[in-house]
Amino acid sequence: MSTKTTRFGQGNIDPRRWDRLKIILGEALEQNSSAARIALVERRCGEDTDLLEEAESLLVEAEALLTERTDSFEDCAQNAASTFWQEGPPRSGERVGAYVIVRELGRGGMGTVFLAERADGQFEKQVAIKILNRGADTAEILHRFRAERQILARLDHPNIARLLDAGTTNDGLPYFIMDYIVGAPVTRFAVAQTLSTRQRLELFLKICDAVEFAHRNLVVHRDIKPSNILANAEGEPKLLDFGIAKILAKDEDASQSTTKAQRHLTPICASPEQAKGDPITVATDIYSLGALLYEMLSNQKPHRFSTARPTREELALVVGEQVPPPPSAVASDAETARHLRGDLDAIVLLAMRKEPKMRYPTVADLAADIRRQLAREPVVARHPTLGYRAKCLVKRNGSRLVTSAAVVIVLAGVLFAFWSRSQNAGEAAAITRKSIAVLPFENLSSDPDNAYFAEAIQDEILARLSKIADLKVISRTSTQKYKSAPDNLREIAKQLGVGNVLEGSVQKSGDAVRVNVQLINALNDAHLWGDVYERKLTDIFAVESDIAKTIADTLQAKLTGAEKQLIAAQPTTDLTAYELYLKGRSLWSKRGGENLRQAIGFYEQAIARDPKYALAYAGLAEAYVLLPGYTATAPQDAYPTAKAAALKALQLDEKLAEAHTALGLLLCEGDLDMAGSISEFQRAIALNPNYATAHHWYGNGPLLALGRFEEAIAEGKRAIELDPLSPIINADLGKNLYNARRYDEAIAQLRKTLEIDPTFYYTHYNLGIALQLKGDVSAAIAEYTKAQQLSDDLVVQVLLAAAKAQSGDKDAAIQMLAEQEELSQHRHVRACCRTVLYLSLGNRDEAIRQLEQGIADHDSLTVSLIKVDPTLDPLRGDPRFQALVQKVVGAKHK
The missing domain is CATH 3.30.200.20 (Phosphorylase Kinase; domain 1)
Known part of the structure; x- marks a missing residue:
């Protein structure tokens, strides 16, 4: 066994640490629900991530044990809890x-x-x-x-x-x-020993040899995970725990199912067939090896769940349906991502294919492909194009190939041709067939005021499609720039990173509507499907649902039963309420204080007509939660209304990703409940993996606030994949990068964002912050000045005055403070603005007082940045500041 904490026992860990674990687990098992147990463990473990991982692992196994018993849950919990308070029957000396x-x-x-x-x-x-x-x-x-x-x-x-x-x-x-094995789980061992990618692969090959040996002896392990593979001091892995393994009889079909083992599976390593209760074969171990390799290479788990022990429904959805991003996309640094991109991404994802028959046939085949990659030979997991083979040839034999000038010239010409062809092939492969952008629908109605209706039909079709995990669906923000009739669909698709586009038009007249749609393969301009719907307005939901279902079928996207229900749902039976909601949604997407207030008015009218209209409540929550950010109202005036609306929406429809998203941000900024916030965002993403706002706010909210930079950046990148032309999402990725002290990357990202929209003031002022942090104050002042010309946002004026103060003009900051004091008599002024000004003047006491006020006000910038903002570094040694950080993120976080 090992030095790690395994099962319900102590291992070779510090006795005081084990005592703490027992107390935490004992308390957790006295709670009456899984969610309450998880929340308690997260609170009690604090920032000790190792302790949290150990406690969560034990909690999963404790809950699994409880489910195997026939006692009442309360009795089981009490009995299980007692095992953590007692050492059990003494056997020492026996x-x-x-x-x-x-x-x-x-x-x-x-x-x-x-x-x-x-x-x-x-x-x-x-x-x-x-x-x-x-x-x-x-x-x-x-x-x-x-x-x-x-x-x-x-x-x-x-x-x-x-x-x-x-x-x-x-x-x-x-x-x-x-x-008796003294060692650490292979994933921790790889991190602790700072193993290179090659060393990790060599370690993994030894694990493959062990699993392949088991398979040759007719044994399927069925629980391959890091904690069941320990690496000793010499770096030798040892495969443990065959407690739920299966022996295949020599005359037994390898695909025979064993259903009882389903209860004992571990979510982090479960295969799709285990998650769904399908037959288990050697392919199950191959999938789990792929998941293990994913984590060993990227230091990230391939799947995310809302709780340590997800429901069967969530497990089937996440593991059975959702395709994890390539390991390179979640790698902790650019160098690692470069090593993983290409061959290793392909190998991991082939091992983790959802369909067992599409994976490597045997573990030996998986190991052979890894050995080919290490030898720089073409791998089976990738298409064997001439260009790809040529690249492998050069990597493997470059020194021998270059023997004369003539050979070099000929080789250069050949490789250029190969490279061009492989680049085109790679580009086509990257733009997956199961991806779509819904372009703006043309309004053919005689009344131009019906333009909102055409926008809404596009938005509703997109919303239904986005609930399908097997499809990549681009957000509406990124498609809106293509307002006019597109004349180059291939270029549009390339910009958006999709393979297909949907075009359409809407004509509304009285109580009748005509919707014309065309689905086109943008890579070859092939017409895939088209139809004209002439219906009454009362049938509009059925039309939207039918369009979404037909697109999914045409693109061969797999739909779960839950997804079929979601895309067929009718949000309201009141068409007037529906139109009011659509008007509100159109205004909400434009942002700005006045637009948000008007959107709130439409949402409230929609709710008045249909008090059970869950989407309208969710819209109301998403509007109110954004108001303070546009200085349109104080947080304490907006957040309670937003939270009430979100909770009402979830009471009416628990599966609304929009409501979970709004509640996630509210719990972060309004309640300082980071654990609750994370749970809500993860639930939203599980329900709607294509909802870019959920990824965006998750990364920019609790993950950034807790200083979990790599995860925050990964969520920002995922949001950009889904909404590549959104200025706010692109700019906030730059913001996350400079808060992670990656200033050069932040500057590059923000300048790239300005290419999307050079008039977006928010990008200019964030670029100014990045430049100022890098030490280029004059360039920062130039960006702040541009932002000021584009907006009257007080934050911009404050940043400009503070930068001038840093360059020697203290009067600018003093004057701005006076103006803010006068302005606060008439409108809400964010305390974070005064914090920045006082810091620029060297007044740390007053800066801390303003931070206290910002936290009391639940100011979004104060809450999300106090732990991470480099601007606040001069205060970090002050105990008062440390207490404020602890107040925001120390009590309730994951």
């Missing part, structure tokens, strides 16, 4: 076979593991002894225990923990004796 027990290492639902030493003193040897728990000896668990013992008996491999002996204790409990 003799088992040729060994004497020293102490307990770990305890699980099936057995307890003890450290033992040789009893006869003939030689020194430590072993791990697993003894079946008293009271757990049901028929099923006895079968599993004996099966694990039998499996280990037939597996003699240097990278599999060995079975040394077995028998029955004096009190009649079966046991088996194994190697």
Whole structure:
């Protein structure tokens, strides 16, 4: 076994740390719901991420144990909790076979593991002894225990923990004796030892050899995950825990299902067939190896869940339907991403294909492809184009190829041709077939005031499509620039990163509507599908649903049962309420204080007509939550109304991603509840993985506030994939980068954003911040000045005055403070503005007082930036400042 905390026991960790774990788990198991248990664990673990991971792992197994019993949940919880407060029956000093027990290492639902030493003193040897728990000896668990013992008996491999002996204790409990392994989970080992990508691959190949050996001996492990593979001090991995493994009889079909094991699966490593309850084969282990390799290479898990123990529905949705981004897309740094991009991305994603028959046929095939990649040979996971093979040839034999000037010239010409062809092929492959942009619909109505209706039809079709996890759907913000009839669909699709576009027109007259749609493959201009719907307005929801369903079918996108229900849903039966909602949504998308206030008016009218209109409540929440950011009202005046609207929306429809998104931001900024905020955002993304706003606000809200920069940046990049031309999303990625102290990347990103919209003042002032942090104050002042010419936002004026103060003009900051004091008599002035000014004047006491006021006001900039903003670095050594940071992120965070 190992030094890590395994099952329900202590391991070789610090006794004080183990005591803390027992207390936390004991308290958690006294809670009456999974969500409450998880929330308590997150609160109690604080910023200790290692402790949190250990506690969550134990909680998952505790809950799994509870589900196996027939007692009432309350009795089970009380009994399970007691195991954390007590060490269980003492066995220290007891003799088992040729060994004497020293102490307990770990305890699980099936057995307890003890450290033992040789009893006869003939030689020194430590072993791990697993003894079946008293009271757990049901028929099923006895079968599993004996099966694990039998499996280990037939597996003699240097990278599999060995079975040394077995028998029955004096009190009649079966046991088996194994190697005692001191090590760490392979993922932690790779990080701790700062292994290179090549070293990680070489380590993974040894794991593959062990799993392939098990398969050759007709054993499927079914629970391959980092904690079941330990690397010792010499870097040798050892595969452990065959507790839910299956022995295939020689005459048994390898695809035979074993349904009982479904209850014992671990979410982080479960395959789609395990998540859905489908037959389990060796392909299950291949998928789990792919998930393990994903984490070993990128330091990120391929799947995200809203809780440590997701529901069966969420597990089936996330693991069974959602395709994880390539490892390179979530890698922690640009250098790692460069190494992973291409071959390794392809290898990992092929191993993790949703369909078992589409994965590598055997573990040996997976290992062979990795060895080809290490040898710089073409890999099976990628298309064997001439250009790709040529690149591999040059990488492998470049020094031998370049032997004369003539050869160099010829080779250069050939490689250029190959490179061009491979670039085109790669570009086409990158733009997936299952991707679409819904271009603005043309308003053919005689009344120009009906333009909002055409926009709304486009928005509704897009909203329904975005709920399909198997489709990549571009947000409306990025498609709006193509207002006129597009004459170059291929170029548009390239800019948006999609393979297909939907064009359409809408004509509304009285109670009748005519919708014309055309689905086109933008890569070859092929017409895929088209139709004209002439219906009554009362049928408009059915029209939108039919269009979305037909597009999904045409693009061969897979729909789950839940997704079919979502795209067929009718949000309201009141058409007037629906039109009011559409007008509000159109204004909301334009942002700005006045537009948001008008949107609120339309949403309230829609709710008055249909008090059960969940989307209208969600719209109301999303409008109110944005108001303070445009200095249109104070947070304390807007947030309570926003929260009430979001909760009402969820009461009416718990599966509304928009409502979860609004509530996520409110919990972050209004309640300072980072754990709750993260949970809401993850739920929103699970419900609607194409909702760019959810990814955007998640990264820019709690993840940034907690200083989880890599995750925040990854969410920002995912939002850009879904809404590539959104100025605000692109600018906020730059903001996240400079808060991560990656100033050069931030400046480059913000300048790229200005190419999208050079008139967006927000980009100019964030570029100014990045430049000022880099030390170029004069360039920063130039950007602030441009922003001031484009907007009267007080934040811009403050930044300009503060920059002037830094360059020697203190009077600018003093004058701005006076103006703000006078202005605050008539309107809301954000405390963060005065914080910046006082800092520029060197008045730290007053700057801290303004931060206190900003937190009291729940100012979004203060809350989201106090832990991370480089501008506030001069205050970080002040205990008063540290207390404020703790107040924002210390009490309730994940």
